[in-house]
Amino acid sequence: MNRNETKAWLYLLPATLLLAAFLVYPLIDVLIYSVEEGYNFTSQTYWGVGGYNYLYVLHDPYFLQALKNTLILVAITVPVSTCLALAISTALSSIRPLRQLFQTVYFLPYVTNTLAVGLVFMALFQKTEYTDGLVNLLINWFGGQSVDFIDGPYWAKMFVLCFYTVWTVMPFKILVLTSALASVNPDYYRAARVDGTSRTRIFFRITLPLIAPMIVYLVITGFIGAFKAYSDAVALFGTDLNAAGMNTIVGYVYDMLYGDSGGYPSYASAAAIILFVIVLTITCINLLVSRRQLEN
Numbered sequence: 001m002n003r004n005e006t007k008a009w010l011y012l013l014p015a016t017l018l019l020a021a022f023l024v025y026p027l028i029d030v031l032i033y034s035v036e037e038g039y040n041f042t043s044q045t046y047w048g049v050g051g052y053n054y055l056y057v058l059h060d061p062y063f064l065q066a067l068k069n070t071l072i073l074v075a076i077t078v079p080v081s082t083c084l085a086l087a088i089s090t091a092l093s094s095i096r097p098l099r100q101l102f103q104t105v106y107f108l109p110y111v112t113n114t115l116a117v118g119l120v121f122m123a124l125f126q127k128t129e130y131t132d133g134l135v136n137l138l139i140n141w142f143g144g145q146s147v148d149f150i151d152g153p154y155w156a157k158m159f160v161l162c163f164y165t166v167w168t169v170m171p172f173k174i175l176v177l178t179s180a181l182a183s184v185n186p187d188y189y190r191a192a193r194v195d196g197t198s199r200t201r202i203f204f205r206i207t208l209p210l211i212a213p214m215i216v217y218l219v220i221t222g223f224i225g226a227f228k229a230y231s232d233a234v235a236l237f238g239t240d241l242n243a244a245g246m247n248t249i250v251g252y253v254y255d256m257l258y259g260d261s262g263g264y265p266s267y268a269s270a271a272a273i274i275l276f277v278i279v280l281t282i283t284c285i286n287l288l289v290s291r292r293q294l295e296n
Helices: 003-035 050-059 059-092 099-111 116-127 134-141 153-184 187-193 199-227 229-238 249-259 265-295
Strands: none
Touching: 003 050, 003 153, 003 265, 050 059, 050 265, 059 099, 059 153, 059 199, 059 249, 099 153, 116 134, 116 265, 153 199, 153 229, 187 199, 199 265, 249 265
């Protein structure tokens, strides 16, 4: 090993130690917890090693409900937020005056406190003894019947959760995509206009391929972020998410550790490993598919 390689490893050493301490070690520790059967948190003892914790979690109706909620949330919010952000970013890129003002306005929800936004959404959707909420007033104005979006049917609560999640994640995507669109070389557009190419064809043949890597990045990070959703549900439905039927996988892990049914780190670790495997699998699939599309 020459001198330059030694200096490079020395530069990398602090980051490597931090990753090992706060990422690798906790992951190994969680994996060990997940296979310790009958683990007692008080005495720090267990009676066996195996896959019982995984079987328990996979047969737990609360976990299955949390898995269902998380998958629905991911399937709806990631494509919807990405498509909306792309449409808004394209519109902003075509507006020369006041562009920075509009970017700031769209970015405000991203820097606003999650619970504060949740309170606003509760005021919009929740039915109380005094009012049915602004959204229900609009529904009634168009001739529909009021819906209890917070304590009512499952589909209504899932709609609010998806709407809230899209609202909170879209500003970051708009900012990233706006920057990506601004970085596209305008010479491509000038050449296309000289040839008489329509705007639609320019968008699909020039703009999208050039910003495709950034879209892939947003989709992958969007999947990871949606699978880790928890604070959004708490902001809307409170801490007892199992009673509301709106728990997520991360919420299930938290409940197993600290909730009313807490004190079971083995079950929580098994659920966390399952979540890790799901996210890793979907991320790898996204990377493979996007790589093939970019190569083509």
